[in-house]
Amino acid sequence: MTSISRERILSSLQAGDLFAGGVHVFDSVDSTNDWALDQLRRGRALPFACIADHQGRGRGRRGRRWLSPAGSNIYMSLGWHFNLPASRLGVFSLAQGRAVVRALNRIGIHDAWLKWPNDVMIGEKKIAGILVETSGVRRDSCNIVAGIGLNYSMPGSAGLDREMRWTDVVHSARGGVPDRNELAAVLLDEAAGLCQRFQASVDEVLKEVESAIDVLKGQVVELGLDDGRWLTGTVLGINGLGELRAEVNGTERVFNSAEVSLRRRDGSRAAGGPC
Ligand code: BTN
DSSP: OOOOOHHHHHHHOSSGGGOTTOEEEEEEESOHHHHHHHHHHTTOOSSEEEEEEEESSOBOGGGOBOOOOTTTOEEEEEEEEESSOGGGHHHHHHHHHHHHHHHHHHTTOOOEEEETTTEEEETTEEEEEEEEEEESOOSSOEEEEEEEEEOSSOOGGGOOOTTSOBOOHHHHOSSOOOOHHHHHHHHHHHHHHHHHHHHHOHHHHHHHHHHHHGGGTTOEEEEEETTSOEEEEEEEEEOTTSOEEEEETTEEEEEOTTTEEEEETTOOBOSSOOO
């Protein structure tokens, strides 16, 4: 497996000049999101990006861990400043999932789809997850860290949790597997492009995400609450904040990504990492 290389990523990256705070590549960090949050606190110029070959304490949504073996996958975080209220970030984190789908399309994987809130799936298997966190939130602006974990070539031994079905690029690519560094550059370009489009027009990005999430409309799903209960509902769509609208017992209810995980009736879980 080719090692992660800053030179090789930069040579394929189109948006390199955009990153005033640099593109940082590490052999190992605890978590690229933690590194990025720390850099925000220290006042690093924005935007910046960091990519690691290994994470000792990779984090997933809702307090889960994100298995991050060395030499296998892509662990990336972007630091960005938005002149937008933090309340619009529900849409942003969905849209980052869409950016991952676009990156996969560019390398010839056309069957990836976005499952609310921001899991990227191939069939019923998860290939990538997004963790968006904020720092420096003001009324009309915020600094964010957008963390992306993309499974490139997950070792079989990492499938510790048989319940979570995951896949990776190596098993999903048809007609040639792209180099991991080139894919990291494509992913970073798409993620940065999304940040720029999001700042320019949240409503345009919302339209794009609404149509991407259409695949779930009308589906009967189970919604897992923090207290361990599961509700059964029919997906109606998303609202302008990126929250899920679902009909539960004949009443429309709204759920945000911090409160629920989603699974289809057949039991495939939609939130959480490959662990
Ligand atoms: C999820 O689906 O639960 C979100 C997973 C997000 C994982 C990525 S890997 C890069 C970044 N650093 C982290 O610690 N987490 C995110």
